[in-house]
Amino acid sequence: MKVTLGIDVGGSTTKVVGLREDKSVLSMLRAKAEDPLTSLYGALGNYLSENGLSLDDVRRVALTGVGASYEERGVFHLPTCRVDEFSSSGAGALALSGQESALVVSMGTGTAFLWAERGKRVEHLCGSGIGGGTLGGLCKKLVGMERFGSIKKLAARGDLGHVDLTIRDLTRNPAVTLDPTLTAANYGNLAEDATPADLAAGTVNLVLQAIGTMTVLACRCCDTKTVVLTGSMTTLPQAEENFRNFERLYGIHYIIPENATFATAIGAALCALQDSE
Numbered sequence: 001m002k003v004t005l006g007i008d009v010g011g012s013t014t015k016v017v018g019l020r021e022d023k024s025v026l027s028m029l030r031a032k033a034e035d036p037l038t039s040l041y042g043a044l045g046n047y048l049s050e051n052g053l054s055l056d057d058v059r060r061v062a063l064t065g066v067g068a069s070y071e072e073r074g075v076f077h078l079p080t081c082r083v084d085e086f087s088s089s090g091a092g093a094l095a096l097s098g099q100e101s102a103l104v105v106s107m108g109t110g111t112a113f114l115w116a117e118r119g120k121r122v123e124h125l126c127g128s129g130i131g132g133g134t135l136g137g138l139c140k141k142l143v144g145m146e147r148f149g150s151i152k153k154l155a156a157r158g159d160l161g162h163v164d165l166t167i168r169d170l171t172r173n174p175a176v177t178l179d180p181t182l183t184a185a186n187y188g189n190l191a192e193d194a195t196p197a198d199l200a201a202g203t204v205n206l207v208l209q210a211i212g213t214m215t216v217l218a219c220r221c222c223d224t225k226t227v228v229l230t231g232s233m234t235t236l237p238q239a240e241e242n243f244r245n246f247e248r249l250y251g252i253h254y255i256i257p258e259n260a261t262f263a264t265a266i267g268a269a270l271c272a273l274q275d276s277e
Contacts, residue, residue: 012133145200
């Protein structure tokens with residue numbers, strides 16, 4: 001069995017996906033990225049070991065992500081190609097969601113907004129420095145915690161009523177189109193006795209809502225109502241609720257596909273397979 005490996009060497013994690021020749025997924029693996037090269041080779045070694053593969057079983061390696069540029073030669077002398085991150089993210093998002101075209105929002109350390117059409121093009125519309133890096137940096141300063149998994153657990157126990165100002169807090173008679181419970185100002189109602197959990201919840205809300213607002217503007221830019229969300233922040237418990245609010249307000253259909261965190265690695269492998277065909 002020959003497999004094509006897509007490896008997304010990111011700013012905080014490295015992800016490996018193996019595709020069989022029929023483009024079905026063999027398995028997926030995630031590893032912490034302390035150093036790009038160490039993470040790349042460590043993740044690859046673990047992947048081969050866990051799946052009982054040898055180097056002879058690898059047809060091709062497709063590298064993508066911000067850390068891919070650190071490997072200038074072929075990985076273990078295997079046929080190696082590089083796929084730009086935008087093409088990988090767009091191809092992976094469409095494949096996972098089953099869409100022919102969509103606004104793809106890749107929520108990594110920062111956030112990229114892409115217009116993707118299957119088999120045609122992936123266009124980078126804009127980007128934002130607000131993303132997982134923002135969440136980690138703010139939580140490190142506010143609650144002494146920057147690991148994504150720890151922030152998720154802490155934020156789940158928080159009360160946004162101790163942090164954010166809602167529309168209901170401002171007026172008794174909000175516009176009929178607005179839900180009174182929606183956020184009017186992030187961190188606009190910060191209580192003096194707000195707990196670390198409250199602060200973590202408020203920071204998660206701030207980052208997700210900033211990204212959500214940008215998706216609305218990006219949709220208007222490319223005249224679409226379909227958004228595919230990818231990246232690690234799609235696993236936040238608050239993500240689904242936040243984007244459901246944007247869906248109700250603006251009529252946009254948000255899709256968080258299964259395995260959304262591996263979209264870029266999957267897309268890199270798919271692009272490599274397509275090129276070889």
